[in-house]
Amino acid sequence: WVLFRDEHGQAACIADSCAHRACPISSGTVEAGRAVCPYHGWKYAADGACTDMPSTVFCRNVGVRSLPVGEKDGFVWAWPGDGEPPSELPGFTRPPEEHAVHAEIFVDVPVEHGLLMENLLDLAHAPFTHTSTFARGWPVPDAVKFHAHKLLSGQWDPYPIAMAFQPPCMVLSHIGLAQPGKIERGVTAEQCARHLHQLHVCMPAKRGHTRLLYRMSLDFMPWARHVPFIDQVWKAVAGQVLGEDMVLVLGQQDRMERGIDTWNFPVSYDKLAVRYRRWR
Template identity: 25%
Template sequence: MFPKNAWYVACTPDEIDDKPLGRRICGEPIVFYRGEAGRVAAVEDWCPHRGAPLSLGRVVEGRLVCGYHGLEMGCDGKTVAMPGQRVRGFPPVRSYPVVERHGFVWVWPGDAELADPAGIHQPFWADNPAWAYGGGLYHIRCDYRLMIDNLMDLTHETYVHSTSIGQKEIDETPCNTRSEGDTVITSRFMNGIIPPPFWQAALRANGLPDDQPVDRWQICRFTPPSHVMIEVGVALAGKGGYDAPAEFKASSIVVDYITPESETSIWYFWGMARNFRPDDAELTATIREGQGRIFAEDLEMLERQQANLLQWPERGLLKLNIDAGGVQARRVIDRHIAAERAGSPATALA
């Protein structure tokens, strides 16, 4: 169950620079490629001739050429030509609204008439020279809502990420949950603690001592259909915590764009945006490598969790106070799915 009248991250621009990319989004098989003038295009991954995946073809002068018999497809899903054949009467395949923006390719898998590019998620750090971003992509075999649960409750860091960002103070500090419209926010503030290894490295990278007590924060924001942005950071203790001047802290935004592939698999676009030493490419690469290892630790847990849920579908799950963020996020999702199925006009999501 996922909303389809919404903008999802489909891929990164470099994934379609050299050849077409086939990717299933919300159950829809779609091929992404660069059409005329290098503009991104997205059509159903189906050749109307023999049903071959168009993603196995190539792009020639802005046209998508099927790799089976050479049928040429336009960006609008209409057949353009085929060697030695008359194909103008072929039925078109579906085309999808698609936009390249903020370093990602976004697709709208639902009703094309509702797709407004103005609704694409606007990260304030994107296209800002004061910020640097590095990230990656994981394919994970789990329900997208399990990943949202995971990100909206960071208590698991103490156990899953014990050697990098986890510490006992996360367990010991209450988490606050609130909603602002469709946005669900969970927050935790830990004062006067010793920073874990990941944040020790971040402090050093920002020219700060790594052996002094710090104030640490985690602020998770869910917005539909499935985006989670997490403000994280540490500041030298007593300097103002979250509001401390930049010279006393190391902070960043953990970027999580979760795109359903199917009911039990996702494309997980992860990354970190920071506003210190933005021109340091080596630091960006180092942070990306470390963050990639951290998220890889989540991967096995989520896939094994999904396998258990499929094995024992009749078993209910306990809900504790630490689960409030995920529970409220699911309510937002369910509300939009219900409105979409009912044909409500207010079903388009950013």
């Protein structure tokens, strides 16, 4: 599938295979709201209809499949299912009340999206893996538990972090902070005065690769959004955290490709990631 904007600025989604010779339309351009195939210049409208066939007689009723599309809270949603799409788009991508978006980052990651999802749904690894970033100085707890409130969401203990998996490929985290950059132990996120809210979207890009979309919101420090080059600071921090994970997740992917089970011996704190794997 390929996304583009039509002549009215509306998002459109059509099959990424030209009706002529099956060339990927995504390798082409967009001209006046039409997706243009780079092979012979055939053009496609938002509904998938071919509107131009240069250098030959135009044939009617030629096109490719299109999907219903909607936009909400900065996200474009496409409906690949059967029947009519839902009347309302999901609302969980919106930051909680009194939160403002401070960072929106996307990065292509050379990891299968399921492995990345399972990494995000696992907080027990933080004091071992993220010793140079957000978990620097965290003591290793005697026990890490995940208290499930619903099938795919709940609260981490002893960390003040609520987490949820939103099908098909999103992780929501609501983190309570004692002060910027530090968390309290033994309390819930709701009991904290300051909060950091994270949305991770792990979109499969191609075999063994993921397009990771990240949105971070805060309910404090509103002035920080106006600091010059603050977006570069957040991007650098996110890159450091992801880099710590990649060393391990790439190793898992290598072993998975060689037929080794990445879930040899799950334990209690793997609850949310295991439930995601079973859902999948």
